[in-house]
Amino acid sequence: MGIKGLMPFLSDSAPSCVKETKMEAMTGRVIAIDASMCLYQFLVAVRQGASQSNLANEAGEVTSHIQGFLSRTVRLLECGIRPVYVFDGKPPELKRETLREREERKQEADGELAAAMESGDADAIKKASHRTVRATPQMNADVQELLRLLGVPVVLAPCEAEASCAALCKAGKVYATATEDMDALTFGTPKMLKNLFDTESSRTAQKRPVFELTLSRVLEQLDVSMATFIDFCILCGCDYCGTIRGIGPATAFKLLKLHGSLEAAVATIDANKLPPEEQWQISEARALFSSPPQVDPSQVDLKWTSPDVAGLKSFLIDRHSFNEGRVTKVVERLSACRAAGSQSRLESFFTAKAPKTLPASEKFNPFAKRAAGSPATKRAREIGGGSNTGKAKVQRKQLS
DNA sequence: ACTCTGACTCAAGACGAA
DNA sequence: TTGAGTCAGAGT
DNA sequence: TTCGTCC
Numbered sequence: 258m259g260i261k262g263l264m265p266f267l268s269d270s271a272p273s274c275v276k277e278t279k280m281e282a283m284t285g286r287v288i289a290i291d292a293s294m295c296l297y298q299f300l301v302a303v304r305q306g307a308s309q310s311n312l313a314n315e316a317g318e319v320t321s322h323i324q325g326f327l328s329r330t331v332r333l334l335e336c337g338i339r340p341v342y343v344f345d346g347k348p349p350e351l352k353r354e355t356l357r358e359r360e361e362r363k364q365e366a367d368g369e370l371a372a373a374m375e376s377g378d379a380d381a382i383k384k385a386s387h388r389t390v391r392a393t394p395q396m397n398a399d400v401q402e403l404l405r406l407l408g409v410p411v412v413l414a415p416c417e418a419e420a421s422c423a424a425l426c427k428a429g430k431v432y433a434t435a436t437e438d439m440d441a442l443t444f445g446t447p448k449m450l451k452n453l454f455d456t457e458s459s460r461t462a463q464k465r466p467v468f469e470l471t472l473s474r475v476l477e478q479l480d481v482s483m484a485t486f487i488d489f490c491i492l493c494g495c496d497y498c499g500t501i502r503g504i505g506p507a508t509a510f511k512l513l514k515l516h517g518s519l520e521a522a523v524a525t526i527d528a529n530k531l532p533p534e535e536q537w538q539i540s541e542a543r544a545l546f547s548s549p550p551q552v553d554p555s556q557v558d559l560k561w562t563s564p565d566v567a568g569l570k571s572f573l574i575d576r577h578s579f580n581e582g583r584v585t586k587v588v589e590r591l592s593a594c595r596a597a598g599s600q601s602r603l604e605s606f607f608t609a610k611a612p613k614t615l616p617a618s619e620k621f622n623p624f625a626k627r628a629a630g631s632p633a634t635k636r637a638r639e640i641g642g643g644s645n646t647g648k649a650k651v652q653r654k655q656l657s
Numbered sequence: 658a659c660t661c662t663g664a665c666t667c668a669a670g671a672c673g674a675a
Numbered sequence: 676t677t678g679a680g681t682c683a684g685a686g687t
Numbered sequence: 688t689t690c691g692t693c694c
Contacts, residue, residue: 258677262662265679295670301676302670305692312694320694321670328671328693359676366676387669388676437678454670465679503686505662578694 261494263439264451266506267475270621274474277466280453284337286432287559288450289422292342292411293392294436296400299325300390308374309386314578319396323577326400329454330407331587335594339561341410341431343418344397349549351497351541363389406569407591408562412552420444420549428554433469443490443546445483447472479510480620487546488519497542499532511623519543564591 268275303321304311311321333340348356366388373381404411414421422434423444433448434441441449451468476486492509494500504512504526512522519539523531531537566588573579 297676299670302668303693304669305694312692314694324693325670332671362676390676503662507661580693583693 258496259437259439260443260490261500262506263442263490263493266493266510267470270506270510270623271475271478273478273615273619274471276469276471278450278469279467280336280338282467283432283450283453285339287339287341287430288333288453289341289343289412289425289431289434291345291418291422291434291436291438292400293345293397293418294438295326295329295342296322296392296396297390300392300396301387304386307382309383314576318577320577320579322392322396323399323403323573323579326403327407327573327587330404330409331590334407334409335590337594337597339559341412341425341559342400342404343412343414343422343425344401345418346413346415346550349416349497349545351538351545354535355496363391402572403569406565406572408560408564410559410561412557414552416550417444419446421552422446424551425554425557430554430557430559440490440495440546442470442472442475443487443495444549445472445547474615477615478619478621481513484547485513487543488522489513490546491539491542492519492522495542495546497545498538499536501526501530501532503530507623514623563595564588 299322300311300319303325311319312324314320330340366385370382370385370389373385401411412421412425419434419436419438419441422431422436423441423446425431426434426446426448433450434446435450435453437451449470449472451470452465453467455465455467476483479486479489481489489506489509491498492501492504492513493506494504509522512525513519516522516525523539569588570581570584573584574581
């Protein structure tokens, strides 16, 4: 999902759009989150034992997603962040073929999983089970109920969650969209946060900083209109169109600058390199990005209320077999952060800086030669901040 | 010579006791 | 599955 | 930091 290769390209070609920050810097802010994506991630990641099964209640129903949403949401609230979870609605027609193929592959994986279980091959079980993950309507309902009990607002998007997040952000209802999916920018989110949940608790050897991306800076430094940016994303490869062999972000950008429009750029490409007709609906993809079905922000009333403690306990302990002591601790953490009150932001005491315009010399020139000694890949990596000289390197597995 | 792409590989959440 | 990191080789 | 546990 997302736009192929967009993040490295922006880090390198439009570095002024990327700001390094921390979750703590978001105190007091309203953040939109793609709930469907979180749900999927929790199902994939929250697993246990050799069989790599999900957590489950006494009735055998999966609870990994409940565990995941609970701890993540409490963490956000403790940080003074006011989350808004946005759920996917009906997928767009253009995605139907992709989704159908995905479902087919999952069914194949179901078979592989069964076979692996039979043979007891733990490694095969692990691999297959990660490919069979499906978010069910029941799971979506579970999470929505949990969030209501926590007093956190839920938004049901008519279509793609990212599109509605963007609408809320444009309308000023939320400060930013927190997502890993770069097409949030293509949908027009003025600000997006990447790696917001990539904390020290993650098992990955290196934790990455949170990146705050500003759409207006993307457009300014790339020196393109939003319409051209959308075309650029389509040419790079997005969820709604195929990709073209040999065309990555760098080439896509040059082609657009040279020829002016997506159609003109595409016309210069060898026709049999293009994806098949049904996967190359340029104008439909463009329409989906520029005016997707989305919530009407004026009809969305965001409220954060105190949790329904009794309801929460019943839901977690009675219904889903959570440990009573742990739930009590969660409730305490929740009341503690409500007692701390609505933390205000330090920045609000200062006058907002006038957005400085980027000097022409700073604008990205796709045709300029790169400075020797600082290859693109290297610089993109270094955006991540200080060098961790003392850190242990990734351990390499020995061949057996 | 220098980029850029694409193929390959690995891990995937959050928490807290030790 | 996806994304990120890495690298060899294609393409200019 | 690492590693087992959450349900």
